[in-house]
Amino acid sequence: EITMKKTLLLSVVASTMIMAGGDIAPVEPVVEAAAPVATSTSGWNFNGQGVVYYQTADNWGNGSVFDQGPADENNGWATAAAGIQLGAVNKNLLGPIGAGVELSGISSIGLENDVVSGLVQSGTGDLTGAAITQAYLTVGLGNTSLKIGRQQLPKALSPFAFSESWNVFKNTFEAGLLVNSDIPSTTLVYAYVTRSNHSIKPLSDFSKINENGDVVHMITAQNKSIDGLTLTGSWYLAPDMISNGNDVNVLWGDAKFAMGDYSFGLQGGQISPDTLDDTTAFGAKMAATFGMFDASLAYSTVDDGTIDVVNFGTGVKSPLYTQAILNQNTLRRDADTFKIALGAKALGGKFTGVYINSDLGDTAHASVFGNQDGAGTYQEIELIYKTKIGQNATLLAAYINQNDDRQADDSQNFFRVWGRYNF
Template sequence: MKKALLLSVVASTMIMAGGDIAPVEPVVEAPVEVSGWDFTGQAVLYYQTRDVWGNGSLFEQANLADGGNRVGNSIANAGIQLGAVNKDLFYGIGAGVELSGLGTLGLEEEIVNGTPQSAGDKNDAEITQVYLTYGIGNTSLKVGRQLLPKSLSPFAFSEGWNVFKNTFEAALLVNTDISDTTLVYAFVKRANSVFNLSNWSEINDDGVHMGTIQNKSIENLTLTGTWYYAPDMLVTEDVNVLWADAKYGFGSEYGLVLGLQGGVVMGPDDLGIAGVNDTTAFGAKIGGNFGMFDASLAYSSVDDGAVPIHNLGTGVKTPLYTQMIFNQNSIKLDSDTIVARAGMKALGGKFGIAYGYSDIGAGAYMPAVTGNVAGEGEYSELDLTYKTKVFNDSTTLFAGYVYQDDDRMDDTQNMLRFWARYNF
C-alpha cells in the first residue's frame, strides 16, 4: 500500500494562525492506491456594483463622463475553471494542473463598465496551478504553482472573495512525525494578482521562507506559531514576521471557542529611516453555535508601524479576526476594531449579519485608489449576506450587501455583490 501522505489532505485538516476559530479535528485517512486522473471544474457568474461614495448610483454603468468623475462602478465576469490531479504518476510522484478562463460575455458593453478579475485580456485564460507532489512516511512535498490557504500561511494566502482564487509559486513541506504536532516549511517566490491572474510578480527578490509549528497535546487547545523570513526585503535589510494563534474550546453544549492571535512585523532598527519601524498587532475572538443560530465577537488592534498586517502576496485582505467584506483598508494599520457577527439558518440557506467599527489613527493604511483619504477618523461597516446550495448541492448562490460610513469621506458607500458557482 502506498505510504505517501498527500499534501492536500494534511493542509485541509490543519488549523493555523489567522483562520476561523471554530475547532476542526484533523482527519488523516489511510492512503489508498489511486491510478489515473481525477477531473474537476467550476463555472462562475459574478456581479458587483457600488455607488462610489456618492459619486454615482447602484446599477449605473461607470464611465468618465460628468467632468471626468466616475458616476458608477458596476463590474461582472463569467469564468470557467478546469482542474486535473493524478496522485500517483509513478513511484509516488503526483501532479496537478488547473486552467482558469475569464470572460465578459459582452456585459461590459451594455450593463457594466469593467470586470472584477481577468486572466490578461478581457477574454483570456491562465494556468493558475501546475505542481508535483511526493510523500514518504509522514512527510509530504508539493512544488510548483499552487493554492496556499490562510489557515496554513496567514501572510501569504489565496483569497477566495473574487471569481477565482489567486495562487503562488512555492515549495511546501509538511511533516507529522511528532505526536500531536505538525511541522510546515514553505519557500514562496511569486504570486499572481487577485485582480489579474496572469500578472505574476515576486513577493521578494530572494523569496520568503515560512516555518510553522502546531501542537495539540493539551485537550481542546490548539497552539500555532508561524515565522516568515524575507532576506533583503528592505533593499539591504531583512524582514521577519512572527505570528501566533491559540484556540481553546470550552467543550460546552454551545461549542464556545476562544481565539487569540497576535504578532509583529519586524523591520530594521538600525537604518535610521523615518517610518521604518515594527508593526505589532493583537486580536481576540469568542463565538459559538446556538441551534439554528451562531454568534461571535471579535477585536483587533494594530499600531502605526511601517508594514501593514495583510497578505504579502496580494496586499488586499488580512489574517485578522475582524476582517469583513470591505473593511481591510481600515483595520490593517493604526486601527482598533471591533466586529459583531450573527448567523441564522433559514429558507434552505444561511443569513448573516455583521457590524464593525474602527477607530483609525493618523498612520492608517492609505492605498493609492479612489475614495481613500488621509488623517484620523471613524469607520463603520454593515454586511448582510445570504448563501445557499441548490441542484443537489452542485451550485452555490451568494448575495451580499455592504454599507460603509467613513467620516473622512463626503458621503457613504453602498455595495451589492452576487455570484453563482456551479461545481462539476
C-alpha cells in the first residue's frame, strides 16, 4: 500500500513538472519586502517599514485579557514589540551581479515595565537589538538567476521552507536559490538551504535547518500553461535529518484553479523518512466572491506519521490550506480539520470571520499555549478586521477564541493588533 501511495504521488508531481506551453510570464523567484521604493541613488533602491505589535491572552480563563503577566494561575499575559526595518537593493551592482541587504531592529520601547511581560519577537534576545536579516548577491543571465546568501523564501515555491509573515518581521534563510524560466509558462527552482532564524526566536539567531545533515535540497516546478490553472510540484531531500542516518524525502503537489469569482485548490503529499513511518497529508479548498462578500471552505487531513506537516525552517506554520492564526499545532499531525471563512468589505477595510474544527487522534499535539496532547476536539473562532490607511499604512486587529476539550480549562481568549507603515 505504501509503495502504491508513493508511486501515485510521484506521478502527480512528475506530471506537474513536465507541463509547459503558453505565454504567461514566469513567477518571480523571490518575494521581496512589501514596501515601496523610497529613494534611488546610483542604482540602489531603498525601502523600509515601521511596525508596532501587541498581543494578549487570558491564560485559559485563569486571568484577564490585558493582564501584564507573566501567566500564572491568577494572571493572563501580554507581549509586544516595535520594530524598524531598512533595506537596500541594487540589481546591477557590477554588470549582471546584484546585491541586497536588510537591517531589522526590534525594541520593547519600555513597555515591559508596566504593560507587557515580554517581547513577541526580538532582534538579539535583548529588550532592544538589531540583526542583518538579509544579505545576498544575485546573478542574472538570460532566463536564469542565482541568489546566494541570507534571504526570504516564498511559500508558493518552497512550501516546506518559507518566510512567515505573521510576526513583526519575516524569518529568513541562508540559502542558494537557482531559478530558470526557459520553458514557456514554467518556473524551475533549485534551493540549497542551510540555516534559518525561525519566526519566534531572535532574528540574529540563525541555526541549521537540518541539524544532523547540514542542508536541505529542494527542487520545484511551477507551470501556468492553462489559463487560470497553477500547478506546483516540489521535492525535498534532507540527508540524515533524523538520527541513525535517516534521510527524509518530501513530495508535495498543489493545484489551484481560478475562474472569475470562483477558485479551487487541491494539495497533498508525503514525508518519508528512510526507516520510519511516512506522513501522508491531503487538503482541498474552494472560495467565491459575491460583490462585497466572500466565502471559503477548506479541509485537511494528516495521518500519524513520524514527521509533522510544518515549515522546516521555523517549526511553526504549515503549508496546509486550513492554517489560520493560532491552529498550527493541532492541524499538522493526526488531525482532520475544517475551516470556514466569511468576509465582508466595510468601514474602509475588510471584516473576516473564521471557524475551525479539528478532530484529533491519539498522537495529536497540544494546542498553541495549551499543555494537553492526544485525542480530542479543538475549535477556533477568529474575528479579524484589516484596513489600509492612506497609501502606506496597514492596521490589523484580531480576536481569537480557542476551545480545546483536552484542557482542564478548555477556553482561552486572545487579542492581537498591529500596525505597519511602509516607506
